[in-house]
Amino acid sequence: MDQMTTAAPRARRRRNLWSWIAFTLGVAYFVLPLIGMFEFSLRKRRDAYSFDAYTSILGDPQFQQTFLYSLVMSLVTVVLGLLLVLPTAFWVRLKLPAMRPVVEFITLLPLVIPVIVIAFGYIRMFNTSSFLPMTGSIMGTNILLAIGYATLSLPYMYRAIDNGLRTIDVGTLTEAAQSLGAGWLTILYRIMLPNVYTAVLSGAFLTISIVLGEYVFAALLDRPALGPYMVWVGGNKAYEPAALAVIAFAVTWGLMGLIQAMSRLSKHTRVAR
């Protein structure tokens, strides 16, 4: 008994020390590359730290065009994903609960099949000699790219919206709306959508984050997106890549921060009700 009382605190202190070491090493591993890329991005001018690399990137018309292209693509993808997922998730909850595992399995497939394989499949299936020659024109290729992005974001979008629908009583709301004479579109976009707004926004921000940095699809479909531009900068400039990485990290952090704020906001409204 006596031995235990003196040994236990010492063991705990030692455990504590090891915990701090593990935690500190982990934090160092996570943070040092961020410091490194920031410091490196400031080195463009020979004699002093400066933001020259940033002005060089932000002033590059190529950057502006590809960033705008990817931003527009990400918004198109969000709309496409929403049109695809919200009615489906709603309908499965309302009328076809037995289909849930099947639909869920399909939405997870884009995580199982490597992106490059899906892109390869698109190129083979929608080329100029196929039944749906989407890669034959620029607009068609843009649409195909948006569809590809919608596929990539399907797992996240579906889970976000389905989780949102779980917190509301889909059946009762639908019946109430129908008894007041609402049609399906009204129910979907004026009743379900506002109720799962925060969930939709979380899915949307994650989708934007994925699309902005995506490389494989855009490169293989040969569209002027941000991903291929970043690779080009990496091969041709010295300090600009680090500045780009800092910008990318800031954007990712901002979007993830918005998601966190959203989930906090939704908890708030639910408690208040």
Next chain:
Amino acid sequence: MSTAPGSSIRRLAGTWIGIVPFLIFAVLFILMPTANIVIGAFQDTDGGFTLTNMARLFEPRLMASFWLSIKVSLMSAGLGVLTGFLIAVAVSHGGLPPRLRAPLLTFSGVAANFAGVPLAFAFIATLGRLGFITILLKEWLGINIYSAGFNLISFWGLIFVYLYFQLALMLLIIMPALDGLKKEWREAAEVLGATHLQYWRMVALPVLFPALLGTFALLFANSFGAIATAQALTGSSQSLITIQLFAQIRGDVLQDPRIGYAIAFGMIVITGLANALYIVLRQRSEKWIK
């Protein structure tokens, strides 16, 4: 009246119509492109059945690429699980202040999504030949890591970079699982005279084992399909199977185009197996931890 065949068909159609757009999308843009690849892997240029494409997968060059991808994925997933588990245990059970938890999880959420090309840039800026830490070590401590044999653009360098998102993903998955360990189990073990180590070895780890192995499979698949980071970091000096396939699709490699199908099929099989393992093990781990 309602048993009239016309109306029951209409009712059936009414029940299904809501997911028809989704099913069309899934068939057209997920299932058929994949099936196209799988079937193509077993066809010759005239569309007849053949196993030649499959046989060509066993050429040394492609085998080496598959093997390299598998090794990188195994190592980065293994290290990710190990280091992530140690850090997660330290934070949740190691007596560290509980307020470290939330920031770590938030950061992991960002880091898990900070992959692709920018991640490669960050590491080049830090540990490349002129990187921040490389120079710091040289100027402050007189250590030249590059003459000591370190190289970021190498097998181990690639694994070290992959670890960034692997570790983050591991933390995101395993922290909630660690919370699922019931306090009663530890108390029961202590009452029965178990030491701290015995509790972990004989109670906690067996309970967590399916979750750990399942996450390992998930991280493996995660790394196996990755390409952008590797391409931006190493160019094509590390010829992962994804980089080979990318070159094949781009037409940089002028040879039999059927080989692309076979490579893609091989990749589907490997990530499919890894994900199946993950799903099975996740279900098993939910038996204990919910």
